[in-house]
Structure formats: structure tokens, C-alpha cells
Amino acid sequence: MNLAWRDVRHGLGRFILTCIGLSLLLGVVMGMVGIYRGLVSEALGLVRSAGADAWVVEAGKRGPFAESSRLPRDTRDAIAVHAGVTAAGAVVYQTVEIPYRGTNLRVFIVGAQIGRPGSEVRIEEGRAILNSRSEVVADRKTGLALGERVRIGRDDFTVVGLTSNATSSGGDPVLMMTLRDAQIVQWQFDPSAVRRETARDAPAGGSSDLVSAIIVRVRPDVLPEGVIGSIARWKHLTAMTAAQQEEILTRSVIERARRQLGLFAVILLVVSTVVIGLIVYTMTMDKKKSIATLKLIGAPDRVIVSLILQQALAMGLVGFAIGAALIRLAKDYFPRRVVLETSDTAILLGIIVMVCLVASIFGVRSALRIDPASALGG
């Protein structure tokens, strides 16, 4: 005869309401972890999708994501013929805000050379960029539709393809275009600005044939570290492996956010522990007379402890299940990507079990202190 289940069944409505309240709290904890995973996924997604064995950037810089980097486009040609290199592609990265439907749309422009590293993108709808001018592939999060025209800088661009899950480390959706288009957006001055600079007798912008980085792929039998060492000897360049680039991004861009979200998750878990503890304590006190009666008729302590622990665990697990379902239903409505990994869910489940056990301590202690004599009399 399971006393815990029968007590839950007796007050099923209250139990379910309690579980729903708890599930919201646990859903937020899961959301925090999911946001962190999304942050990592967004931050590293662009780096990983480039499929680079090595990144070459401006000397002394940790670009192109952690800080800005500029280098002449023809650096790519020199690297492409380096021993062991199979392909190299110049890329330009830039965050811009473009006027769109009466508001500003913040996007991350990726300019890449068609057919070269950095230009690969998974097209979900439409096609890849074929023309060298005025075509873009947009991430679905931009809200842009296939065939829609959008003004960027001084030119109009047509959306020819749609992709998804392509965002910058800041969460801005990607707009992919040719390298030349991206260079124009980045470096070309407005005519009025050019006229003003000319009147001041100052050069307007200097060279515009600059790129942010060179993505390098090497032969399978060649170690990227060897190629990097060789390129680094060209003093005006910095080269790093894909792993080093990921580490820079992780440390520079998302480390603080990771700590912040981690701290929030810990605080919420502590709050959950306190809440579960209070609920278990209240539920135990509500059953004070019943527990005293059980003791009086001879129920051993393990029956009473089991009653409380089972209810605490049931509450935690049901709350966890509802919370997990809620966050899975709601995750696509978050402004930033929420990634719910099975391993995180399993770890969190283990933590919740521990939290329930810890939170039951006060309830169990109180129950064991109840005097069986209190069952006698009014």
C-alpha cells in the first residue's frame, strides 16, 4: 500500500498546482542552461561552419570575431599557393543595421568568395548566390522572405536563398553576400562624404580591397600547426588553428555570459531547493496528526521517511517533466537560440533528484520529531 501516492491522490488538485508552480521555476533553470548552450552554439557556429583548418588575420590581432582585423585581399592569393594549403578564401565580417519595414534590422554580414572556403552555406529554400552582385542568402531569423529586396548601404539586394541557425556570436542573424558586395558595404563612402573629404583635401577611405580574415584548408597529411608556423613568419600576419580560434571566442566573447548564466542557474537551483523544502515541510506539517497516528499504531520511521521522500521526489520529477515540456514548447519563441541537449537534461534531472532529497531533510526531521502521543486527545 503506497501511502505517498494515496496522499497525493487525496489532494491531487493541490499537488498538480504545486508541480506546475515548480515546473515554471525548473523550466527557467532549463532555459538558462539552454540559453548558455545556444550562446556557445551561436558563437561557435560560424567558426565551425567555415570548416577552416587555420585562420589568418591581421598581425597581433585575435580576430576576426573577438576583435576587428584588416588585411589586404591579395594576402589570400599568397596563402593559397603556400605548401600544404589546398584552399583559401577571403572573408569579410561586419555587423550592420539596415532599414527594414519601418524599423532597423540588425544583421551580421558575411562576405565570401563564391566557391572558396567561407562561402559554403546550407540552403533550405531558394538557391545559393550565383551573381557576383546584389544577391544575398539570409538566415530565417532576419524575417526576410525569398525574393524580397532589401537596401543595404547604397545598393538594393535580392534574397535568393534562405538558411537557418546562422548567427553571429552576438546572436545577430547572418546575411551572406559576395566578398565584393560586403567590401562595398563596409568600405565605400557615401557620395556626400566623399565630396566633403575631397573638399578637405583628405583621402576618402583609402584602400577598400581589405578583408577580415583568410580561411585556410590544408591537405589531410599536413598538420595545420606547420602551415601556421610558416605563415606566422610573415610578420604582418597572425595565424591560428580552428581550435585556437574557438578558444579565443569562448574565452573572450562568451566566458562572462557563461559565468553570468551559470550563476543565475545556481541561484535558481538554490531557490528551487528552498521552495521544494518549504512545500515538503508544509505538506508534512499538514499531515502531523496522520503521522502521529501512524507512529502510534506502530509504523516504523522508514515508512514515514519514505512517505515524505516519495512525495518530494514525485513533486520534483513531475515538476521537472512539465518544466521540460514547457521549455521545449517555448524555446523557439526566445529572441536568442535555446539549445536543449539531452546530456544537460539528464544532468539537471540528477541535480533535481538531489535537490529533492536535500529539500526533504527539514520535512523528514520534523516528521521524526512528531510525538505519537499527539495523536491522542483532541
Next chain:
Amino acid sequence: MTAAPSPVVEISRLSKTFGAGTTQVRALIDIDLTIGTGEVVGLIGPSGSGKSTLLNCIGCITEPDFGAIRLDGRQIFDGEWLIGDLRRLRLETIGFIFQFHNLLPFLSAWENVAIVRTLMGEGTDRARIRAMELLGYLQVDHRADVLPSKLSGGEAQRVAIARALANEPRIILADEPTAALDSERAAIVIDLMKQVAIEREAAVIVVTHDEKIFSRLDRMVHLRDGRIVEVVAKALS
């Protein structure tokens, strides 16, 4: 001539003091009492006379300071508890009946009775059969699946008596079992307890203030200030 009932509860020189110094209260002083099978004995006295303390000592809930207690031929107290697991002793030897029935609100009538058997290690199916027998014996088996909140006062008290009998106890301790009942129902409950005591060879000890049941008790033990001041046996009819 009726044979003397064999003793089930034997108490000698039992004393209990609560508190110390100026707040010291001598709740029981040198109590001697023997109760045999088939007897229904009432503990009577004003508030603070020690009747509840005596009941708690017999029920192994409160530890006396001095004296000895023997239950069902087994010495359980002699200046100290001689039994390690008192809860197990209660489960196997004593049945409790309370003033407000104290049925577990989340269990149905039969579950409230069967839980005693399951605590003793019996399977739920067998415990249910035994519980239904007892509910039938007390004529409330038609309410077996009902929660206590849906039972009348009389029905709830019968279920509580069934629970007290579930472990086939040799001692039944009842704390004001008729306080919440009218005269007619109170008489039925006491008669039922008397019937149980005879049929099951148990001793029944009732703490009561309820004068309307005095005439149905086999013996009335009057307590005052922790001492037995008078024992009145029912005249043989």
C-alpha cells in the same frame, strides 16, 4: 462460579514525574493495577489526575520513572524499557482507539484497517481480506471504499475500532472514544468494545469523562493527583 480472568496488563508501583523544581508535577504515584482478559476498565478522574499519562505509559508512549509494566505476560518495563523496538511492540500487541477516530484522511475505510496488517508485513491482498472481515464484523463493510470524510461519526468510530482490532491485540487502549458521540451511539461503541474484549480475550482500558457509559464498564479506576483513590467494580448481575 466464573473463573478469574488471566491478567493481560499488570502494573506495579508505577510513578511518573514531569518537570523539575517548582514546576515539578507528579503525574503518577505508586500505581498498582491489574486488568484481565475480557475486562473493560475505565480510567476516570478530573483533568490532570494522571489518567492520560497512565494510558500513555501502558501504550509505551511515555516512559515511567519507576515501577514495572507487564503486558500479555511479557515484562516490558522495570525501571527502564526492556524492549528495544517499542513501536513494533505496539504494532503487535496494542490497539488504539481515539476520541476523534484519527482515521488517515487519504485512505479509504478498508485501507485504514488494512494498513495495520501491511505494517506487520502482510501483503495488501491478504490485508484487504482481513480488513473486510473486520468491517463486516462491525457492520460497516458496505462503506469500505469510502474516505473518512464521507463517513458519519458512528461509522468512522466503527472503522477506527476495526483498525484497533486489525493486529488482533491483547490490549485495547481507548482515549475518550465516546466523547464525540451521542448517548445511543456511545452505548453501542462500549458494548461493541465489551463484545470484542470477551470474544478476542483482550483487555480494554478506556479513559473517559463520559458518565453515560460508566454503567457499562466492568471496573472504574478513579484517579486523583496521580494516585488511584477508588476502584469500583460493577456489581455482578
